[in-house]
Amino acid sequence: MEMISAKNVSKTFVLHNQNGVELPVLHRAALSVNAGECVILHGHSGSGKSTFLRSLYGNYKIDSGAICIRYGEQDNERIDLVKATPRQIVQLRQQTLGYVSQFLSVIPRVSAIDVVMEPLLSKGVSYEECYQKAAHLLTRLNVPEHLWQLAPATFSGGEQQRVNIARGFIMDYPILLLDEPTASLDKTNSEVVIDLIQQAKNKGAAIVGIFHDSYAREAVADRLHTMNSKEV
Amino acid sequence: MLHLDEKPILEVKDVSKLYAENKGCQQVSFELYAGEVLGIVGESGSGKSTLLKLLSGQLASDNGEVLYIDREANLHSLFEMPISDQRKLLRTEWGVVHQHPSDGLRMNISAGGNIGERLMAIGERHYGDIREESIEWMASVELAADRVDDKPSQFSGGMQQRLQIAKNLVTKPRLVFMDEPTGGLDVSVQAKFLDLLRRLVIELKVAVIFVTHDLGVARLLADRLLVMRHSQVVEQGLTDQILDDPQHAYTQLLVSSIVR
Numbered sequence: 027m028e029m030i031s032a033k034n035v036s037k038t039f040v041l042h043n044q045n046g047v048e049l050p051v052l053h054r055a056a057l058s059v060n061a062g063e064c065v066i067l068h069g070h071s072g073s074g075k076s077t078f079l080r081s082l083y084g085n086y087k088i089d090s091g092a093i094c095i096r097y098g099e100q101d102n103e104r105i106d107l108v109k110a111t112p113r114q115i116v117q118l119r120q121q122t123l124g125y126v127s128q129f130l131s132v133i134p135r136v137s138a139i140d141v142v143m144e145p146l147l148s149k150g151v152s153y154e155e156c157y158q159k160a161a162h163l164l165t166r167l168n169v170p171e172h173l174w175q176l177a178p179a180t181f182s183g184g185e186q187q188r189v190n191i192a193r194g195f196i197m198d199y200p201i202l203l204l205d206e207p208t209a210s211l212d213k214t215n216s217e218v219v220i221d222l223i224q225q226a227k228n229k230g231a232a233i234v235g236i237f238h239d240s241y242a243r244e245a246v247a248d249r250l251h252t253m254n255s256k257e258v
Numbered sequence: 259m260l261h262l263d264e265k266p267i268l269e270v271k272d273v274s275k276l277y278a279e280n281k282g283c284q285q286v287s288f289e290l291y292a293g294e295v296l297g298i299v300g301e302s303g304s305g306k307s308t309l310l311k312l313l314s315g316q317l318a319s320d321n322g323e324v325l326y327i328d329r330e331a332n333l334h335s336l337f338e339m340p341i342s343d344q345r346k347l348l349r350t351e352w353g354v355v356h357q358h359p360s361d362g363l364r365m366n367i368s369a370g371g372n373i374g375e376r377l378m379a380i381g382e383r384h385y386g387d388i389r390e391e392s393i394e395w396m397a398s399v400e401l402a403a404d405r406v407d408d409k410p411s412q413f414s415g416g417m418q419q420r421l422q423i424a425k426n427l428v429t430k431p432r433l434v435f436m437d438e439p440t441g442g443l444d445v446s447v448q449a450k451f452l453d454l455l456r457r458l459v460i461e462l463k464v465a466v467i468f469v470t471h472d473l474g475v476a477r478l479l480a481d482r483l484l485v486m487r488h489s490q491v492v493e494q495g496l497t498d499q500i501l502d503d504p505q506h507a508y509t510q511l512l513v514s515s516i517v518r
Contacts, residue, residue, distance in 0.1 A: 042510050116496070133453060
């Protein structure tokens with residue numbers, strides 16, 4: 027089942043306050059990802075991998091083309107991000123589209139375990155169940171228990187990243203977008219993330235990722251999607 | 259399942275109020291859904307507070323229309339309804355949190371009295387119940403129960419602002435307007451207040467329209483943003499899209515001016 031269908035996606039950044047400089051990044055990019063498949067965006071720095079991934083999340087606004095996201099099994103349960111309202115994109119992100127970046131956007135005062143639980147809690151799942159699942163993930167990702175009740179602002183980069191990964195994997199999103207989830211992790215923790223990705227894949231998630239680390243890349247990739255600057 | 263056929267609770271059409279050329283706000287249109295949080299950003303004098311006052315019935319508009327659908331699915335036209343009905347809406351389904359607590363609180367009656375007053379306005383009469391509920395709400399905004407008989411004038415700025423929140427939420431409104439809710443607070447108190455606000459909004463699923471000049475606050479609280487400049491909305495959309503990939507020259511300038 028096709029979960030993501032991106033066609034003719036073009037994107038040029040226009041810097042209005044820097045003499046209107048235009049930076050063309052994507053030119054007629056296309057991508058199709060099926061359920062249970064992991065596709066890696068591949069290409070040198072500046073080839074538009076991140077821009078493309080962010081566009082698939084609705085974080086960047088594309089100039090032309092279409093990005094259709096499936097949110098249900100029926101044939102008509104697909105929505106084009108270009109035409110979706112902000113309200114619909116928010117809903118899509120709560121239910122269908124997960125995104126894990128290497129950086130945690132920290133909310134002041136909120137404890138690590140609450141950060142992890144939040145997506146599942148806001149879906150209406152009971153506190154007990156959310157807590158158990160969050161605790162399980164944090165344990166798996168080797169985040170020591172004495173840190174769980176603390177706000178992650180003071181954590182190390184690697185610890186913050188693992189909190190972020192736990193948050194991304196607490197829901198079984200049908201589509202997962204991963205922006206270098208293993209970037210600053212040691213081998214042990216990378217292996218855990220690789221396992222989590224495999225598990226999500228087995229449950230039928232469609233995954234698109236960027237991985238600079240070739241070990242992780244080879245471990246999870248079903249295919250590479252090569253990107254060249256301005257032409258994909 | 260996406261709710262593609264959902265109806266907005268608030269429809270704002272072409273609302274304008276000009277004090278002078280490009281002063282005030284003009285031709286503003288948008289829709290708001292139940293539980294949605296909308297931030298209005300822009301620099302001082304861009305018209306954001308004027309817009310908020312128009313939408314919350316604190317100011318008469320030159321033209322345009324604001325339609326609100328209440329809990330019982332009745333349609334109200336804000337600018338056409340009698341003042342008494344507007345007031346009723348503001349007591350029951352809506353709330354207003356002012357930038358300065360002294361505009362939203364009665365400083366010489368007790369904290370409990372401030373909260374209880376709104377309950378009495380919707381017909382609650384049992385003194386014990388009112389007091390109990392006031393204390394419960396003080397706890398949920400992290401004010402100690404033993405301060406219930408103290409006057410707001412004895413509270414710090416952050417506590418006053420939390421009391422204002424409790425006062426507004428006690429009647430379980432569906433829509434709350436806030437003008438620079440963190441504006442008068444010290445940075446150290448802001449984080450705590452924002453976290454509380456964020457939690458309450460998620461828990462109670464209340465829709466919020468708030469004004470801020472702080473893009474960090476906007477990112478933390480808002481689902482969606484309106485960017486205003488010289489009385490007009492220059493850009494609107496999903497919060498992270500507006501902040502990470504701004505399209506309009508003014509929004510780009512605003513975003514690039516944040517000190518990181």
